Amino acid sequence: MPPVFSVRNLWKVFGPKADKVPGSPLAELSAEELRERHGCTAAVRDVSFDVRPGEVFVVMGLSGSGKSTLVRCLTRLIEPTSGSIAIDGEDVVGMDRDRLRELRRHRAAMVFQHFGLLPHRTVLDNVAYGLEIQGVGKAERRAKAAEMVDKVGLAGLEGRRPGQLSGGQQQRVGLARALAADPEVLLFDEPFSALDPLIRREMQEEVIRLHRDEGRTMVFITHDLAEALRIGDRIALMRGGRVVQCGTPEEIVGSPADDYVRDFVRDVPREQVLTVRRAMRPATADEACEGPVLTPATTVADAIGAVARAGTSARVMEDGRCLGVVDHRGLLGVVAGLDGERRAAA
Incomplete structure (x- = not known):
């Protein structure tokens, strides 16, 4: 089947004359040299990959590797410097404002580390908020929100406000809100990194369950190797803005592409x-x-x-x-x- 997301030769450079870097001799400079000589930071460097329908595609790396910048480029929350991005064959880079709004509201929903819940609204109204923005009628959006609240295991808590919930429960509200729009792709940007270990594992199991039950395509950003190996069908491992290896967990662990990947997975059982x-x-x-x-x-x-x-x-x-x-x-x-x-x- 055709890929959901197709990314080719993607660059994101911050700084003066950023568009002069891709495809020029500057692209060969190290991150330090580029920053010192030209005041630019190449957060994403010539990245290409496909996300297949129904898979959990994990992008992982240490802090500063470019993974969060990369996922934000997929829906142009951050504008790419160069390269191409397509969703279902449609050019994302060339989308106008209306088409881009439709992409973010209906086709690719983000789940962030910080939940961004509205403190004065109940759980049900927070989950229904995206549908309200879309103009869905009150009865329909509340019915859909109730369905999603039940799906993420929060039935009975519909009337509570975010301040009355634990961190894990708040993250479930954020997940339910993203699911309510029925997006083709869920984009997770390190959603569980601030949670306690036990709650984090519980949320990982929730993602695995949702994927098993719905077969929804997911792009998941993390710096945690154990998390990536646990939930990912394929993993793109980033370093310094580049993807150094892309493959299944077994390929990453069993056949490391270089010494960096080998060191990264050395302690994995x-x-x-x-x-x-x-x-x-x-x-x-x-x-x-x-x-x-x-x-x-x-x-x-x-x-x-x-x-x-x-x-x-x-x-x-x-x-x-x-x-x-x-x-x-x-x-x-x-x-x-x-x-x-x-x-x-x-």
């Missing part, structure tokens, strides 16, 4: 990310018909438990086909290889 595809071997005729069934997405750690409980090899099945089998020897071989990599890296 890889057996909890890598899947049984790395440990599979062809199945014999008997093995293809017997034993526990695993999916190709089963992690090595989970497969070890399944094989140990069954006392036999396990089949890896997809669409009714046996792709191969995994056994104790193959799975432990993968783990031994990972341990060797860890020792070598240390």
